[in-house]
Amino acid sequence: MKDLVRRLTPAARITVLTGAGVSAASGVPTFRGKDGLWKNFRPEALATAEAFGRDPSLVWEWYAWRRFRIATCEPNAAHLALADLDRTGRLDLLITQNIDGLHLAAGSPPQRVIEIHGSIRDSVCLACGDRRPMVETLDRVRGGDPDPSCLVCGGVLKSATVSFGQNLDPALLARAEEAAAGCDLFLAVGTSLTVYPAARLPEIAVDAGARLVIVNAESTPLDGLADGVLRGEAGDLLSAIVAPVVAPT
Numbered sequence: 559m560k561d562l563v564r565r566l567t568p569a570a571r572i573t574v575l576t577g578a579g580v581s582a583a584s585g586v587p588t589f590r591g592k593d594g595l596w597k598n599f600r601p602e603a604l605a606t607a608e609a610f611g612r613d614p615s616l617v618w619e620w621y622a623w624r625r626f627r628i629a630t631c632e633p634n635a636a637h638l639a640l641a642d643l644d645r646t647g648r649l650d651l652l653i654t655q656n657i658d659g660l661h662l663a664a665g666s667p668p669q670r671v672i673e674i675h676g677s678i679r680d681s682v683c684l685a686c687g688d689r690r691p692m693v694e695t696l697d698r699v700r701g702g703d704p705d706p707s708c709l710v711c712g713g714v715l716k717s718a719t720v721s722f723g724q725n726l727d728p729a730l731l732a733r734a735e736e737a738a739a740g741c742d743l744f745l746a747v748g749t750s751l752t753v754y755p756a757a758r759l760p761e762i763a764v765d766a767g768a769r770l771v772i773v774n775a776e777s778t779p780l781d782g783l784a785d786g787v788l789r790g791e792a793g794d795l796l797s798a799i800v801a802p803v804v805a806p807t
C-alpha cells in the first residue's frame with residue numbers, strides 16, 4: 559500500500575469513477591449485493607421502460623422507497639476523501655454511477671462531478687425534458703395519481719435516473735471519456751465494473767497511457783489491467799490513499 563501511495567502522490571491529473579460500493583457504508587444498498595432486492599424484485603426488473611409501462615405505480619413506489627432510504631443517508635469517509643482530493647486541484651473529474659447525490663453532499667463541486675446514471679433527486683419529462691424535484695412528483699403519486707404526467711406538456715414522467723436499456727446522456731459520456739483519455743491516473747472505486755459504457759472508462763484511460771488503480775471489496779473483471787488493486791472498504795482505503803496527497807510530508 560505504501561509503495562502504491564508513493565507512486566500515486568505525483569499524479570497531476572486524476573480521474574475517478576465510483577460505484578455503489580462507495581455509498582455502501584452510508585447505508586445505500588448496492589445493486590449486486592445481497593441487500594439489492596426490494597419486495598423480491600431486482601433493480602433490473604423495475605428500472606426499465608417495460609416495467610414502467612406495465613405497472614407505473616409499482617415503479618413509483620420503488621422510487622419512493624429508494625429516495626426515502628437515500629434521504630436518510632449521509633456521506634461517508636470515501637465521499638469525504640474524494641472531496642479532499644478535489645481540493646488539491648489534481649482531480650480533473652469525478653464520474654459516479656451513483657444516483658444518491660452523496661458526492662455533492664460531501665462537498666465535491668458540481669462542475670467536477672458527473673452523475674453518469676442520473677440522479678434520484680429529480681423527475682424528468684421524457685417529451686419536453688421538464689425537470690423538477692422528485693418529491694413533488696411523488697407527492698402527486700401519494701395524492702392518488704398512479705402515473706402523474708408532465709405539468710408542462712402532459713408527457714410521460716420518470717425518475718431522472720438512467721433505466722436499463724436507456725442511453726446515457728451523450729454529452730456527459732463524451733466528457734467522461736475525455737477525462738479518462740486525458741488523465742495520468744484513473745481510480746475506480748467501489749464498482750463491479752460490469753455495466754457498460756461506464757466500465758469502458760478505465761480501459762480508455764489505460765489505452766491512453768494512464769495508470770489504473772482499482773479499489774474494491776471484491777475482484778473485478780479489469781483487475782488484470784490495473785497497476786494496483788486494493789481490496790477492502792472504500793472509505794478506509796481512500797482515506798489512506800488521499801491523506802499523503804492532501805498533506806504531503
Ligand code: OAD
Pocket residue numbers: 576577578579580582583588589590591605655656675720721722747748749750751752753773774775776790791792793
Ligand atoms: P455493483 O453493486 O455492481 O458493485 C458494487 C461493488 O462494490 C461490488 O463489486 C462490491 O464488492 C463493492 N463493494 C461493496 N461494498 C463496498 C465497500 N464498502 N467498499 C468497497 N467496495 C465495496 O454496483 P455498480 O458497479 O455501481 O446502473 O453498478 C453499476 C451500475 O449497475 C449501477 O449504476 C446501476 C446498475 O445497473 C443503473 O442503474 C443504470
